[in-house]
Amino acid sequence: MSDPVQFYFDFSSPYAYFAALRIDEVVGRFGREVQWKPTLLGVIMKTTGNTPLATQPVKSDYCTRDWERLARFMDAPYTLPNPFPIGTQAAARAFYWLDDRDATGARLFAKTAFATYFGEGRDISTPETVADIAGGLGVDRDELLTALAGDEIKQRLKDEVAAAMQAGVCGSPYFIVDGEPFWGSDRLWMIKRWLKSGGW
């Protein structure tokens, strides 16, 4: 059995949202698994020297239009959230805390968090909202809130972000397939080709 495809993303990244809608199906066709790995784009950008799309003149206007068009072409629910972008520490920490207990549940949480933020346009930045989302999926809300307030899960996320940067992750979504990096929701066709042909 080959290693799972690594899927790095920030919960506040629209392109990651669009990729998240399709990556499991695309990779599953080749009998492979996907490992979802939320990360923090703000921390990564300090290294890459990049800035959030939303703060870049001209580019942000273009991307706002591109996201709406992409949603239309993909027939995907989409609302540009307000506020946008947001800090996604709470969502990412909740994911890893869940992932250690129930990997399937963690993935369902991630999909629901994305759907809440980009599908419904609702802010998911606070621990309370994140706990509401997880609670709706049967997770013990108070236990999760206690965990989110603790140092252990904060350190865990720091370690995960550091590991992502060590692996070369420089944007969101970012995929690593058997050591080969792919960046962007528009690289799914290349991932398919790679899985099919081994790179040729």
Next chain:
Amino acid sequence: MSDPVQFYFDFSSPYAYFAALRIDEVVGRFGREVQWKPTLLGVIMKTTGNTPLATQPVKSDYCTRDWERLARFMDAPYTLPNPFPIGTQAAARAFYWLDDRDATGARLFAKTAFATYFGEGRDISTPETVADIAGGLGVDRDELLTALAGDEIKQRLKDEVAAAMQAGVCGSPYFIVDGEPFWGSDRLWMIKRWLKSGGW
């Protein structure tokens, strides 16, 4: 007859090179024409606050790999040129000078300049090289060199770059189809869909 699709590019942009290999064919299928419009990414980046990919740590390593992979997947000739990136004023000025005289010849020049720089990896930054390329296509080398040294063509390129920025161009390649902007070589599928369905 609808307006031609506008294709903005910098001769030093690898993603523009890949798009240039396909855009005429993609658009032609829908009975539409493409208007090629070289521009200067360095000038545009001063407005968008972006920096060349080649100077961004992590991102440049990724892109170098992505270009090689894209060439392989597209079965396209490709060599990462040295030096890279380069100033492309001479090539862009030559294009517009030719375009005023012979639009078909100008496009052939653009394709040959791209093939020289990214196919063979040869520097095309100097007026002399640009004149060699045009000369090989039957253009009067000395007449072109004289034009490239004059103020008129310099002003012409300045005006074209200003017009591109006015149109919202924030990267390379950048396309405008009936007022709708598309950015990136990986947006050709969206352009096809737009031409087919009018945006739906």
